[in-house]
Amino acid sequence: MTVVEKYKTELDLVRQNPKFLHNYRFDKDAINSKHFDRLRLNIAIYNDLKQTDYEIVKYLFVEEKEWRKYRKAGDVDNLYFCAFVLTLFNSPEIVWLFFEAKNIDFDSGIGFDGEYLVSAGIKETYQYLETADNPKRIELLKYIGETQESCIYSQEDIDNWKEYKKSYFRNYKLPIQDELHFLYSTNERELFLTKLPEWINQERAWTYEELSLYRTYAKYADDKVSEIEALKLTLEKNDEDFLIDIYNRQLAELYVETDENNRALEILAKVINGTDNRNIVRDCIEQLCRIIIRTNNSSDDIAKKSYHIIAFQHKKYRNFSPMVDGLIKDVIKIMEEGKITAQNSLPKAGQRWWQKLFGSK
Known part of the structure; x- marks a missing residue:
């Protein structure tokens, strides 16, 4: 049936x-x-x-x-x-x-x-x-x-x-022209998941619409690996798309969620360096904050690099949004506690680098 x-x-x-x-x-x-x-x-x-x-x-x-x-x-x-x-x-x-x-x-x-x-x-x-x-x-x-x-x-x-x-x-309307989209639209999740791999693996040129569906389907399937692959393919096939910064930020966010922080940091740093759009910078700073919060280790090299970028952009823009500004405060606390813990083994300049970046005394 x-x-x-x-x-x-x-x-x-x-x-x-x-x-x-x-x-x-x-x-x-x-x-x-x-x-x-x-x-x-x-x-x-x-x-x-x-x-x-x-x-x-x-x-x-x-x-x-x-x-x-x-x-x-x-x-x-x-x-x-x-x-x-x-x-x-x-x-x-x-x-x-x-x-x-x-x-x-x-x-x-x-x-x-x-x-x-x-x-x-x-x-x-x-x-x-x-x-x-x-x-x-x-x-x-x-x-x-x-x-x-x-x-x-x-x-x-x-x-x-x-x-x-x-x-x-x-x-x-019968006959159903696009079975997978029909299953997605009607929330027939179990059947949808059995059909999705076949759809992904079809030979195609990957049009803009198909890439959009790939991202939507992967998210609906709650499959982070497929979501990452969909965004990577979108960036590969549509490198001139006006949404490229957003796609990169979304990809970085997925890397943060899957604990691939080095890849996330590389993407976020590149996006920030290539834009003057305050909103894009704000969204990237949010993800950099989440890297540090998830790591919760001030001595981690990726956390330090993320913190340097956050600090520079914070001094440049002063504030972003209540939510992101709150994350920055949490990050400062994490780095400050790490600094206190390590103060006996660090030279004086090293102890105060985080303070200098944020203009603290």
Whole structure:
């Protein structure tokens, strides 16, 4: 049984007994928000649409809307996909739920397409609104236009938008075009992990999009080795990318996490020396601080070299951010304690190098 067939089996259970919909309810206090369970049911409906599924999809959308309000972990595209499936029923009265979704917060106002509001058709939506009794009616008309003639969208706009949405969500339609991305999107983690090595080892030229997917997949798999390889390949294939400093910083961060501090230091020093961007320097300093904190040894050569760079940049910029400035204070404490411990074996100049770098007396 394929995963989509499994989703259809679950859908049939809901169709036979709507009480099962409670298994897909969002609970803001629960550990599992059922976010991907709702997506899977929507995928099943998308591939086996029946007019009688309208109430099911509407229920799922209401729950997704609640999920969005509380910003639980997940992918906002699941909300958009549910809304798209709901448009397939061409029901003008759904405009109120869509309008609520668009007004959840500032991000929703931007991200939730205004086209959803008239997705049942320009003429049909305005005919419905003529007799609709809803306190949001005036506010809605102020947004989309007072009359059909003054609507901010044309029917051609809506038709083109629907075609775009079909294309955007094409990977949810059978036959599945990209199995690995489908498994990733639906959070089918176990199956995804079995397919990932084969995808990585395919012969390819590695386009920008494929490299982006490689980094995303490696992170999703929580595989540090693959994350490192993905970033190294990205730097190798896209050495002119405007994000190169960010990729290098991310690579260095992974090296810090895997205790390959020498490699991390080499990358961070090179990035800092090659930029005047304060934010990039700040992010690199954060990782240098973490090298010292993880090492927790002031006599370590890598820690000393990291400390010299931190001190120089600290004097240059004075402060970075509350979090990074706090890390610098922790680092000073580590180096100071190391200096006190070793003061009897160090010459006077050696005892005070850390103080000179930070302007201490």
